[in-house]
Amino acid sequence: MKQKKHWYDYLWIASLTYLVLGFFNILFAWLGLLCFFIPLIISLVKGNKGYCNRYCGRGQLFGLLGGQFGLSRKRDIPAWMKSRGFRYGFLIFFLVMFLQMLWNTWLVFSGARELRQAVTLLWTFRVPWHWAYHQTGLPPAAAQFAFGFYSVMLTSTILGIVTMVLFKPRSWCVYCPMGTMTQLICKAKNR
Numbered sequence: 001m002k003q004k005k006h007w008y009d010y011l012w013i014a015s016l017t018y019l020v021l022g023f024f025n026i027l028f029a030w031l032g033l034l035c036f037f038i039p040l041i042i043s044l045v046k047g048n049k050g051y052c053n054r055y056c057g058r059g060q061l062f063g064l065l066g067g068q069f070g071l072s073r074k075r076d077i078p079a080w081m082k083s084r085g086f087r088y089g090f091l092i093f094f095l096v097m098f099l100q101m102l103w104n105t106w107l108v109f110s111g112a113r114e115l116r117q118a119v120t121l122l123w124t125f126r127v128p129w130h131w132a133y134h135q136t137g138l139p140p141a142a143a144q145f146a147f148g149f150y151s152v153m154l155t156s157t158i159l160g161i162v163t164m165v166l167f168k169p170r171s172w173c174v175y176c177p178m179g180t181m182t183q184l185i186c187k188a189k190n191r
Helices: 007-024 026-046 050-055 057-068 084-110 140-166 177-189
Strands: 118-121 125-128
Touching: 007 026, 007 050, 007 057, 007 140, 026 050, 026 140, 026 177, 050 177, 057 140, 084 140, 084 177, 118 140
Parallel strands: none
Antiparallel strands: 118 125
8 A cells, every 4th residue: 555645755856956956056055054953953842853754855865766766776884884983973074064164154254265156075176166156235155155055965965875876775864964963962852
């Protein structure tokens, strides 16, 4: 018997739309903050990982690509990637990269640096992205934040796709920094 589909079963479309919109106008990257705040709020209020299990569009996208489209090898993720050390280490690394993004935004805001119209893939490779920024009435720091945030979101999507292909479809979910943070919140709240 087929399971009834709910509105939240289609949130993968929002995840894909976000990536496409940011490709054409970087200011759409600000919408990605929803993917940061909503999981935290749900875990703080409800004390569970409801966002990760039900509403995460990125996890749904990986499940669809790896499961229904067969792009996954469907192998178990290595034990070291499941380990607390790796997950917490990746979370710390991710937070350091996030703080660096905020620092770069501050430098543009304070006038110490000019706007860099580039997306950084895997926190290393700068890709010019100048076509995606159309000067607006917003301060350049708003665009700098968008370039940095889109870099984070695109990089994590690339990592998720790589682990989806190599392992099970939702392998990214095992070491996703947001999942690790919400898990820590849930453990603290349910103590």
